[in-house]
Amino acid sequence: MVVAVLATFVRPANAADSGDPVAIDLQLRNHSPVAADVLERSKAEVARIFAAAGRPVRWTDSAPRYTVTIVAQALGYTRATSPVMGVALRLKSGQVAQIFFRQVQDFARAYRIDLSTMLAYVIAHELGHLLLPGHAHSDTGVMQPEWDSALVREASAGSLTFTDWQAARIRAAR
Helix, strand or coil: CEEEEEEEEECCCCHHHHCCCCEEEEEEEEECCCCHHHHHHHHHHHHHHHHHCCCCEEECCCCCCEEEEEECCCCCCCCCCCCCCEEEEEECCEEEEEEEHHHHHHHHHHHCCCHHHHHHHHHHHHHHHHHCCCCCCCCCCCCCCCCCHHHHHHHHHCCCCCCHHHHHHHHHCC
């Protein structure tokens, strides 16, 4: 059971001339029992989160530059309640973010947050690691390393965003 979200950045021919930001192209592959409606709502939320940072998202089937894979659960953890919901890896074969669906699902249940919203924020967080330089964690916003009830309330309200500095770096990322 694997869900894969593949991402690439494409600059439309007239983007430089028009001043429009480069779109982040994402491809979603669902090979798991994640409900189609959960995936569709997550896709819309990921697009909204990045639009708030000034970077449009376009869902497409084109070849990706980044890969986000949603796996059933975190390997190496003997219990489903692992505090780790995803990882971002820079490999020779490409940049990969792995999302651990069971951990996201358990967290969403524990904090009573909509599963598609939580999945979207974990995807955005891991993509943030791939787009931002160095240690991308911050004391506020999407890139906080530890999630708690206050952060979940912000996510549920749709007010959890990247910091201004992070948004500027995301807009500048190629």
